[in-house]
Amino acid sequence: MSGEKSVTLQKSPTLSEIIINNELPWVQLIESQLLDIPRPVMPLVLNGKRLVLFRNDGGMLGLIGRNCPHRGADLCYGRLEDNGLRCPFHGWHFNYIGQCLEQPAEPKGSQMYKAIKIPTIPVAERAGIVWAHWKERYGFDEAVNTAT
Amino acid sequence: MISQELNDKITRVGSGTPAGNLLRHYWQPAALVEELHASLPVAVNLLGERLALFRNDLGHWVLTARKTRSDEPIVYYPNADQIQILDDRPIYPAVEKNGVIFAYLNDSDPPDFPNFDCFRADESHVFAFKGLWECNWLQALEIGIDPAHASFLHRFLSDENAEDHYGKQFRDKVIQTNIPITHVLREYHCPEIDVEETNYGLKITALRHMNNGTTHVRITNQIFPEAICIPLSQEMTITQWHVPIDDENCYWYAMFTSFGEPINKQLMHAQRLKEHELPTYAPKKNRLNNYGYDPLEQKTQTYTGMGMDINVHDQWAVEGMGAIQDRTREHLGRSDKAIIRYRRILRKAIKALEMGDRTALPMHNNDQIKSIVGPLSNDTIALTDDWSGVSHRADLKRRAACSWDASIL
Numbered sequence: 006m007s008g009e010k011s012v013t014l015q016k017s018p019t020l021s022e023i024i025i026n027n028e029l030p031w032v033q034l035i036e037s038q039l040l041d042i043p044r045p046v047m048p049l050v051l052n053g054k055r056l057v058l059f060r061n062d063g064g065m066l067g068l069i070g071r072n073c074p075h076r077g078a079d080l081c082y083g084r085l086e087d088n089g090l091r092c093p094f095h096g097w098h099f100n101y102i103g104q105c106l107e108q109p110a111e112p113k114g115s116q117m118y119k120a121i122k123i124p125t126i127p128v129a130e131r132a133g134i135v136w137a138h139w140k141e142r143y144g145f146d147e148a149v150n151t152a153t
Numbered sequence: 154m155i156s157q158e159l160n161d162k163i164t165r166v167g168s169g170t171p172a173g174n175l176l177r178h179y180w181q182p183a184a185l186v187e188e189l190h191a192s193l194p195v196a197v198n199l200l201g202e203r204l205a206l207f208r209n210d211l212g213h214w215v216l217t218a219r220k221t222r223s224d225e226p227i228v229y230y231p232n233a234d235q236i237q238i239l240d241d242r243p244i245y246p247a248v249e250k251n252g253v254i255f256a257y258l259n260d261s262d263p264p265d266f267p268n269f270d271c272f273r274a275d276e277s278h279v280f281a282f283k284g285l286w287e288c289n290w291l292q293a294l295e296i297g298i299d300p301a302h303a304s305f306l307h308r309f310l311s312d313e314n315a316e317d318h319y320g321k322q323f324r325d326k327v328i329q330t331n332i333p334i335t336h337v338l339r340e341y342h343c344p345e346i347d348v349e350e351t352n353y354g355l356k357i358t359a360l361r362h363m364n365n366g367t368t369h370v371r372i373t374n375q376i377f378p379e380a381i382c383i384p385l386s387q388e389m390t391i392t393q394w395h396v397p398i399d400d401e402n403c404y405w406y407a408m409f410t411s412f413g414e415p416i417n418k419q420l421m422h423a424q425r426l427k428e429h430e431l432p433t434y435a436p437k438k439n440r441l442n443n444y445g446y447d448p449l450e451q452k453t454q455t456y457t458g459m460g461m462d463i464n465v466h467d468q469w470a471v472e473g474m475g476a477i478q479d480r481t482r483e484h485l486g487r488s489d490k491a492i493i494r495y496r497r498i499l500r501k502a503i504k505a506l507e508m509g510d511r512t513a514l515p516m517h518n519n520d521q522i523k524s525i526v527g528p529l530s531n532d533t534i535a536l537t538d539d540w541s542g543v544s545h546r547a548d549l550k551r552r553a554a555c556s557w558d559a560s561i562l
Contacts, residue, residue, distance in 0.1 A: 044448040072474065074484050076295075079473030082446060082457065093457045094470050095488065096305040096342070110301035110343055110488040121484055146482070 022048040030140035034058065037133050040066075046090070048081040051126070051137060054145060057081045058128070058135070059101070062088045067101030068137055070124040070145070074105070080123075099123055103144070160480040163499055164291045166397040167201040171503045172291075176200060178506070178514055179378055180263060182394045182406035183216065183256035185281055186249060188432070192233040194219070200258055201399045205236050206247060214247035216256050227402055228285060230432040252281030253406055264517050267353060267525035269382070271392040271408035275557040277415040282425050283406045285435045286395075286468050289477040290379060290403040293395040296467055297381035298495055300359035300373060301488035304342035306470055307463045308456035309335045320409075320421045322385055322463045330534055337361055337369045344371075348491045350498070353377060353516060353525050357491045360540065368537040372544050374528040375495055377515040378502070382530045388413030388551075390530045401476035404434065412555045428462055436468055444469045526561045 023035060032051065035058075040047070045060040048071065055071040057080050067090070073080055078094035085091075089100045091107075098107040103123030111117055124144035126137045166173040183197045184206055194207035197216060205219040220237035246263060247256040250272050257263040266272055271279055286293050296302060307323060312333040323334045341361035349356045355375040362368045374382040380394040393407040409416060428437055438445045444459045451458025459465050471478075485493060498515070505513035516522055531551070535543035552559040 044452075072479070072482070074482065075486065076292075076483050076489075077474035077478050078470050082444075082459075082469065082473070084451060084456070093451075093466075094306050095302055108486060110304065111486050112343065115487065117484075117486055 022050060024050045026052055028052055028139065030138065032137045032139045034068075034128070034135040034137050037130055037135055040135075044085055046081060046083065046085055051139065054124075054126075054142075056126070057083070057090065059083075059085060059090055061085075061090075061101050065101040066128045066130065066135060067099075067103065068126045068128045069099065069101075069103040073097060074121050074123055075108075097121070154483055155480045157481050159500075160477070162503065163496065164289050164477050165400050166290065167400065171507065172499075173200055174506055175378060175499070175503050175514075176397065177257075177259040178261070178264075178511060178517070180248075180255040180257050180266065182253050182283070182396050182404070183247060184254045185283055185406075186252045186254060187281075189254070194233055194236050194238065196229055196231055196236055197256070198227060198229060198398045199256065200397050202258065204245075204256075205238050206254065206256075207238075209244070214249065214254060214256075216245045216247055216258075218242035227399055228433045228435065251276055251279040251408060253408060261511070265519050265522045267516055267522050269353075269376070269392060269525070270390065270412075270527065270559060271382075271410045273558065274410050275415075278411040278557055280409040280416045280418045280421045281407065282409075282422070283404045283434050284425075284429055284464060284468075285398075285402070285404055285433060286471060287402050287440065287476070288472045288474065289400060290395045290397040292471045292474050292478040293403050293405065294375075294379050294381070295492045295495070296471055297383070297393065297395070298355065298357060298373070298375045298491040299489060300344055300346055300357060300371065300491070301342070302470070304338045304344070305456055306466045308339050309461070310339075310454055310456070312336050319417070320385075320389075320424050322391075326387075332534075334532060337363070341369065344488075346488065346490050348494045350494070351528070352521070353528060354380075354498070355491055355494060356528065358544075362537050366537055367534050368540045370533045370535055370540050370544050372530055372532075374530055375491065376528070377498065382528050384531050385409060387532075389416075412551045412559060428464070436465065438462075438465045439468070440472055 040060050047058045049056045049058045056068055057071050058068050060066050071080055073092040075095060075097055078092050080090060080092060083090040083092055089098050091098045096109040097105055099105055103125040105118040105121035108118045122144060126142045129136045162171050166176055181199060183199055189195060194205035197204045197206045203219055203221040204216045206216050209215045218239045220239055243260060245256055245258050247254050312335045326333055341363060344359040344361050347358040354377040357373045359371045360368050376382055382390055382392045385391045389409055389411050391407050391409055393405050396404050396406055444465055447458045457466050459469055502514050511517055529548045531544055531547055533543050533547045
């Protein structure tokens with residue numbers, strides 16, 4: 006793992022995507038104030054992992070995989086509501102650590118949501134900077150999903 | 154979740170691939186008749202092959218391979234004088250059906266066409282159009298056999314005036330009621346789904362039980378291997394193919410079929426030209442402009458924030474999965490019942506071809522194929538404890554009043 010660091014801000018095909026390559030245990034992502042926008046949801050690629058960074062209603066930050074675990078829809082267009090991010094395809098709802106909490110199109114009483122979790126990277130805010138705990142990333146399949 | 158190996162097997166369509174071989178046993182939409190006003194030949198990119206469409210000496214439509222530049226874009230419409238036909242390649246038959254040219258990319262004898270409404274309706278009652286989606290054909294098809302997504306992806310947070318619904322999906326009122334379909338979809342988002350295997354593919358019934366003792370019944374269909382037939386409005390259905398250009402791009406070809414008035418084709422065409430570029434039929438809203446995404450609209454008007462055109466919603470959903478959806482990471486639920494059932498038929502058909510048995514393929518028995526009619530496709534309201542049969546009766550009534558021969562007996 007190289008400690009080399011590069012940050013690119015670019016207008017990408019999907020919204021304004023931030024691309025960061027830095028394999029240190031803690032990686033500096035962005036200034037917190039970049040999220041002081043009406044809809045704080047941002048596509049971000051960290052070391053090849055396609056992610057979404059968002060702030061929930063309670064102020065917590067989430068950094069989770071970009072594709073919905075259901076059928077792969079792009080969560081950077083998700084609905085920021087009910088203290089989490091909701092997939093516009095079937096309304097699956099996720100909290101800031103990527104745990105699925107609702108699958109409104111599944112039959113009443115279905116417990117399937119409990120087993121659905123999006124890969125996630127812990128984040129912390131210090132002195133106006135958002136940091137990702139890259140070393141503690143959870144749930145990523147290291148063999149796939151690294152293409153941008 | 155499925156293995157990468159299986160995902161490749163059911164998605165990739167080049168010559169010699171299992172799914173590609175299967176699709177080469179069915180007539181494929183290759184061009185719209187409206188594209189042929191220019192001089193011939195016309196370039197057709199289909200199933201990973203670069204072809205040219207022209208008339209042979211007998212005046213029949215045929216396709217054969219054309220010379221290809223290595224840097225040629227995948228969606229490519231050169232002028233006729235730039236097309237060089239290769240004369241040592243197989244020649245494939247093509248036929249015209251109500252505004253669409255269908256091609257059969259195989260040396261074997263093609264099967265007959267089933268007697269579907271879109272083929273037997275008068276030309277005045279069918280309108281055809283197409284559009285480009287930049288993703289694999291299978292994910293494009295699968296969204297069409299998923300009745301639950303309409304309650305979310307196509308949700309309007311308020312109901313548009315149904316008087317302005319002509320030629321648009323989901324904007325009509327439910328038959329014999331004043332309830333806009335948008336209302337039913339929004340308020341009853343967890344349909345009971347029933348899937349039945351038929352001689353053409355799947356009949357999919359979505360029941361939305363409403364709180365007044367009635368049930369909204371929506372019947373849609375999967376037509377094997379790559380089409381759907383769904384209601385557009387009370388008088389129209391859409392039969393729509395998801396045709397691979399190559400592994401990572403496809404066209405939808407839709408045949409809008411009216412059981413009532415002749416179709417106002419000029420209006421339908423103008424509505425769609427507003428949203429598409431010619432000659433590629435690429436949507437004006439696409440990945441490069443974020444599908445017109447507007448966070449404020451998402452908060453107040455539509456579930457996606459991508460405007461009122463439901464084609465754009467579908468396009469976003471399927472293109473966002475990636476060029477070929479990574480099904481090793483998917484988690485199908487009960488709402489995906491029809492997708493699961495469809496993949497079973499697909500795998501069975503692929504297997505039959507691997508064993509060299511084409512008689513086992515759906516719609517390949519020419520003795521029976523002309524008796525395949527319909528399919529029934531409508532929205533109705535019924536009493537919750539007596540919904541079965543209501544769709545069928547409404548269908549018969551619509552057919553009996555139809556100006557072209559829509560009888561199914």
